[in-house]
Amino acid sequence: MINLLVENFLKPKTLEEAYDMLISNKKNMVIAGGAWIKLSIKNVLGLISLDDLNLNKIEVKDDSIEIGSMVTLREVELSNHLNELYDGVLSSAVHKIMGINIRNLATIGGSVMGRFAFSDIYPPLLVMDTKLVFYKQGEISLSDFLANPKMEKDILLKIVIKKEEGRGFFKKVATTPLDFAIINIAVSKTLAGFKICLGSTPYIGALAKDAMIFINSKKVINEEVLDKTVELVLGELKISKNVRASKTYKEELASVYVKRGIRKVISDVN
Amino acid sequence: MLINLIVNDQPKVFLCKPGDFLLDTLRENNYLSVRRGCDTTNCGVCTVLFDGKPVPSCSLLTVKAEGHHITTVEGIQEEADKMGKLFGAEGADQCGFCNPSIALTVYALKKELINPTGLDVKEYLVGNLCRCTGYIAQERAIKSYLGDKS
Ligand SMILES: Cc1cc2nc3c(=O)[nH]c(=O)nc-3n(C[C@H](O)[C@H](O)[C@H](O)COP(=O)(O)OP(=O)(O)OC[C@H]3O[C@@H](n4cnc5c(N)ncnc54)[C@H](O)[C@@H]3O)c2cc1C
Ligand code: FES
Ligand code: FES
Numbered sequence: 001m002i003n004l005l006v007e008n009f010l011k012p013k014t015l016e017e018a019y020d021m022l023i024s025n026k027k028n029m030v031i032a033g034g035a036w037i038k039l040s041i042k043n044v045l046g047l048i049s050l051d052d053l054n055l056n057k058i059e060v061k062d063d064s065i066e067i068g069s070m071v072t073l074r075e076v077e078l079s080n081h082l083n084e085l086y087d088g089v090l091s092s093a094v095h096k097i098m099g100i101n102i103r104n105l106a107t108i109g110g111s112v113m114g115r116f117a118f119s120d121i122y123p124p125l126l127v128m129d130t131k132l133v134f135y136k137q138g139e140i141s142l143s144d145f146l147a148n149p150k151m152e153k154d155i156l157l158k159i160v161i162k163k164e165e166g167r168g169f170f171k172k173v174a175t176t177p178l179d180f181a182i183i184n185i186a187v188s189k190t191l192a193g194f195k196i197c198l199g200s201t202p203y204i205g206a207l208a209k210d211a212m213i214f215i216n217s218k219k220v221i222n223e224e225v226l227d228k229t230v231e232l233v234l235g236e237l238k239i240s241k242n243v244r245a246s247k248t249y250k251e252e253l254a255s256v257y258v259k260r261g262i263r264k265v266i267s268d269v270n
Numbered sequence: 271m272l273i274n275l276i277v278n279d280q281p282k283v284f285l286c287k288p289g290d291f292l293l294d295t296l297r298e299n300n301y302l303s304v305r306r307g308c309d310t311t312n313c314g315v316c317t318v319l320f321d322g323k324p325v326p327s328c329s330l331l332t333v334k335a336e337g338h339h340i341t342t343v344e345g346i347q348e349e350a351d352k353m354g355k356l357f358g359a360e361g362a363d364q365c366g367f368c369n370p371s372i373a374l375t376v377y378a379l380k381k382e383l384i385n386p387t388g389l390d391v392k393e394y395l396v397g398n399l400c401r402c403t404g405y406i407a408q409e410r411a412i413k414s415y416l417g418d419k420s
């Protein structure tokens with residue numbers, strides 16, 4: 001039996017109240033689904049519930065889709081709006097996380113705030129135009145959030161994805177459906193060009209910016225361009241061995257799937 | 271602290287600590303069909319329905335379930351009996367440890383998915399481990415159950 005020692009379970013009714021509780025003591029923290037907290041935390045003074053703060057909706061705006069931080073992974077997976085965005089790149093990534101029972105519990109907000117290197121959601125979110133909205137600090141792009149691990153305590157309210165006509169590709173390579181990714185790969189294409197991202201390398205998801213500048217400067221995508229793109233991806237993003245696979249194997253996976261991803265996003269939809 | 275839950279449609283009040291997980295609260299109160307396998311969200315045997323949706327009770331804090339509906343296999347007895355017979359006929363159960371949670375998950379699946387394909391069924395059941403049988407016999411039994419309209 002795994003014990004979690006919680007002194008107080010706090011149920012704020014407003015965001016202001018929740019934020020005050022969060023900053024009032026170093027040992028207070030917010031709980032979303034709690035699936036990760038169960039595995040990682042032993043001792044909390046005040047556990048702050050976000051259940052009553054109306055953060056559990058997916059809203060479609062004129063130029064964006066806003067996902068409340070308390071929306072479960074299962075709700076993300078089932079959303080028709082997200083299924084239509086960039087060929088459903090986010091939905092297909094979420095679909096591959098654990099089983100339905102965990103996805104009914106774990107939230108998108110907990111997944112963003114977890115800063116998990118193995119995350120299957122950063123790559124699809126990074127190849128779209130994604131912003132995070134916090135209670136205190138307001139809007140921050142997902143890339144800036146990931147680049148700044150020392151951010152002060154705050155409450156994530158929603159994840160805002162710009163609605164764009166775009167194609168998308170996602171691949172998680174894992175030994176079993178319950179395992180973390182050996183590596184994951186996302187690629188997208190809009191009028192503005194391609195985006196390419198690797199995650200779980202085993203480092204946290206990151207865009208391959210040099211490779212993107214290169215491929216976006218090309219009018220024709222042929223084998224030579226694909227080879228050079230992959231070479232740049234492998235040159236700029238850190239890949240290492242871990243218990244799941246060797247560095248060489250991960251590099252091989254990355255090359256095959258980056259190319260496959262690019263081919264998919266420039267192929268005819270049908 | 272006292273927590274109000276609706277277990278199998280019956281209002282209940284349980285005494286628990288803020289850090290208690292639903293699995294422990296249910297077992298302490300003699301809902302012993304809810305089982306502990308891994309205790310780390312990996313095996314699925316602790317699954318209950320939370321407002322009709324399968325969740326791992328080992329990882330849901332009891333306080334977070336306040337006021338919600340919890341269903342254990344006793345709450346779907348008739349359907350579980352039907353499944354039990356079909357599992358038996360296919361030789362799909364041995365020790366039976368995983369049966370309550372699989373029955374709950376299959377029950378939720380039947381309510382949620384319309385005309386699921388074989389792959390939909392398999393994907394819905396990811397994370398429900400059975401230590402004894404192969405999954406093929408289970409798959410056959412589940413298929414018969416999903417075809418059953420009674
Ligand atoms: C066994 C297991 C396997 C998993 N495998 C994968 C996998 O293969 N791929 C993958 O991508 N993910 C995986 N996950 C992670 C999962 O998808 C969720 O990301 C994770 O459970 C966190 O979500 P949660 O709602 O449970 O968050 P919680 O456990 O409630 O919280 C996680 C952290 O985020 C903080 N937090 C939560 N919400 C907010 C908010 N709104 N504002 C500020 N801080 C917040 C909490 O304080 C805590 O520090 C796995 C999780 C488990 C338990
Ligand atoms: S005991 Fe909960 S998933 Fe194994
Ligand atoms: S029959 Fe023994 S665990 Fe499934």
